[in-house]
Every structure is written in C-alpha cells, then in structure tokens.
Amino acid sequence: MPPREENEFTSERHVYEPHKIGLPPLRPYVRELWRRREFAREMARTNLRAQHFNTAFGQVWLVLNPLLLACVYFLLVYILRGAGSRGTDFFAHLLAGLFAYYFISDSIRLSVKSVTGGGRLILNTAFPRALLPLAGVITAFMRFLPTLVIYIPVHIVAKLPVDQHLLWLIPLILLMFVMAAGAGMLVSALQVYFRDVKNFLPYFLRVWLYASPVLYYADEVPEGLHWILYVNPLGGLLTAWSDVLIQGASPEPWAIGMAAAWAFGIFIAGGLFFVSREREFAVRL
C-alpha cells in the first residue's frame, strides 16, 4: 500500500440527512467553501483564459470597451445638457462610476449561468455550489482591477485631489464585492427555476445604470426623485464612490450607511436563498 498523507479530510465523517428546502448546517458549509476557495480562483482564471484575457489584445479590449462607452456617454450628456457645465472632473466621475457599475453588472452576467452551465460537475461531485457564482464574481473582479489602473491618469489629468480620503476606496470596493456576491448567488439560483432570467437581465441592468448616479452627480437628482437613490442598491454606494474620488471627501453618512445596508442585505438574502436551494439543483438540471 503506497504511503498516504494524513490530513484533515482523509478521515472525514459525512452525515447526510433530510433538509431539502431548509438550510444545511452553516458552519461546516462555510468551512468546506473556504477549503475549496482555490477552485473558485482556478475557475475564474479558466474563464478569463477563455475570454483571451491573457493575451495583450484581450486586455486592451477589456479596458477599451468601457473607455469608449464612457466617451459615448460623455458625448450624450454633453449634447443633452449643453456645453460649459461639464469639465474633466465630470469625465472622471463618469469613468469611475462606469467602471464600478460594470464590476457589479459583469458579476451578475457572469454568474447567472454558472449553475445551469455547470451541470456535469454538479451532477457528479458534492461541493458547496456557492463556489460557482463566486467564481463569476472573482472573474469580474479580475477584470475590474485593470480598469482602476486606467482611471489613474484621468484622475491626475483632471487635477483631482489625492489624499487620505482615498483610503475609503478599500471599504467601498469590499462592499461592492459583497453586493456582487449576493446578487450573483441570487440570480444564479433564480436561473435554475426560470431559465429566462438571463433574457431579462440586459433590460434590468440598463435601467439600473440609468437609476444610478453615474451619468449625473447624486446632488443633481431633483428633490422629489431623491428616493431613487435610497431604493437603488447602488445609489448610496456610487454616491460615496464619487464623493471620495471626485470631491476628495469622506462619504456622507447616509450614503455609506445605505451602501452597507444594501450590500449586506443582498448578500444575506441571496446567500440564504442559494444555500437553502442548492441541494435541489442536482435534480433540476
């Protein structure tokens, strides 16, 4: 008998008991999930390779696409609102907002089919299914990072402040990640039950962009429509994002509060929905 390394899981004890709709014990679930985090990373890397992310031209296209879109939107706003009212700082706001928004929407688009598309693996291996949408979110995050680098020269050219307020970006990016993970789990589980969720997504995502303070500053929203910023999960988050980057100020308490509440709310709702349903996925595919 060949020598076999002893480790924590060679003598693992599994007990499977009925909990079809209910939640599995969460602590072991999270532990299993964490132990297999490499899987999500490898899956993301494989996804990126499939999108030619590892070639120079693939990377260029990845940043060129949102950059060109930012130019289109800038032109649109410039025509609609008239010249003079918009300067380079607005372009910086538009670019930063679009990049952040694309991180969230890419996460959702990449994770929506992760469960229905991962059929073979789900039918044959027992592992925490939440890894599949999380791999989509990690893929989107890896695409988001280079766009941040593109933003830097725009920030400098627009002569925007560089100071300690920029440290706020770290918790804001974390909140985006949490929100993206929750939304990814939610849509990928919904997609199992309604295979046309992915067909509705483009419309939903477009409206979401227009309802978010990306094509305009948050303080330009008319008084009577201010509720949109509260109802929109990205309202507070992107307001804080722009405050920190463009104004060089700490985010207003309402903005950061709404951002955290929405991010964790979506994460908990999406996570519980996904995890309580995931044992059923194997028979729904």
Added chain:
Amino acid sequence: MSSLSGSEPRIRVEDVSVTYRTSLESAPTFKSTVLRLGRREKVVREVEALKGVSFEVPEGQVLGVVGANGAGKSTLMRTVAGILPPNSGRVEVHGRVSTLLALGVGFNRKMTGRQNVVLGGLAAGLTRDQLADKYEEIVAFAELEEFMDLPMRTYSSGMYGRLGFSVAVNMDPDILLIDEALSVGDARFRRKSTNKMKELCGQARTIVLVSHALGTVRDLCDQAIWLDHGELRMWDEPDAVIDAYTDFLEVGQDAVTLEDV
C-alpha cells in the same frame, strides 16, 4: 483511518428514501409560468427513487449493486456521494469519497483535459499540492499525455471515459463509488482498469460498484445488494444475489448476462 475500528462501517445507509420532483418542461421559464397561471396543468412529477433502503459497507469491502434500469441504483450512488439529499433516513459516510458516476464525469467539453482534471480535483477538495502529485499519475494511467491541452470536445468517447476512470481511481479515495464505468476504452484499457480495480480492492479500500456486468460483480465483490423499484430486495453474498436476480429477470445465466459485450 486508524481511528476507525474494523467493526465501524464505512458507509451506513439507514432507512433512506429519496423522492424528487422533476419538471416536465425541459427549461422552466418565467414566461411559461405566467402563461400557465390559472390553468391547472401538472408540470412536476414526483419520482420515488428509493424507498426505505438500509445497508452497511464495512471497511475494505466491495459492494456490488445490481438491478434493472430505473431501479434507483444511480440515485443511491448520488445519495451516498452527498449530491442528492435523502428525504428521510440517514446516510453516514466515513472517509474521502471519489465518484465515477453514470452521466460522464464532471467534465466540461469546452475546457482542456488539464483544466478539467484540475477543476474537478479542487472541487472534490484536494489541495493544489496533492493535485500536483497526482496529476502525472492520472495522465499516465489514462495514456493521454499528448491530449491534455486540447479541449475535451476533441476527445473520442473512449478517451473521455479513460480520463474519467483515471481521475476517479487515482484520487487515493477511502471510498470509491463507481457507476457502470468499468467498460470504457479498448480491450487493453479495460484489462488495465480491471487490474487497477483488483489492486484497489486488495488495498482495503471500500468500494461500491454498480454494474450490469454480473460476472464483474461476482468476481470483484464481497457482498451485493439488489434494488428493485427503489426497494432493497436482497443483501447477501454476490452469488446468491445474482442467482436470485437472474431468476427474477428470467434471462438465465449465459455469457451475455455475465459479461458485458
């Protein structure tokens, strides 16, 4: 493993029932749900795949599972593997499980062989180091050295099956669940895989084997169970179970029922 005494079974299945609802629509959509509102159409069907099945597999034993198509053999394997939860009863499994189930291993045809082996291993809970150790073994056993960086859609079905078998048996599992997958590849590979199975049996691994090749079951297994319409009909020595099973099917024991062709 040393912590387990010989008396403790590796797999214990207690009064397990599995009922699942399958949708009759191939792709359930929001649109069809809305269109169906008000009409009382039945679109889900309940399947009682297992009804109160109980058995145990002690360490080092090879258990054969026989039964007609649709008897619940694959559902049983999925339940033991932890993929399908039981609706009642309890499954207890001690040790790391490696599976080779019927619907082709969890391979994505768009990815290369290498990516599939790595992703499958990571999903099964191996670390990168463990995987790196086993990777060469897996590829060498499957004899697919030149093909590992090609997408799996370019593989022949024999190559596909060889890689699946090689991944399952080279994961160093404590418990191996194999669902009708011993007959992959050409005659030479089949001999090789049968030898590998015998080697694993000799190493005190616990194995559950689903097969329609009754000769293999007789040859390799220490015990056998017979499932019929989700119920456990018999749990005994392989010879007794196979005799009863073939009598029941009224096919008689000739070369065709004993060996797959």
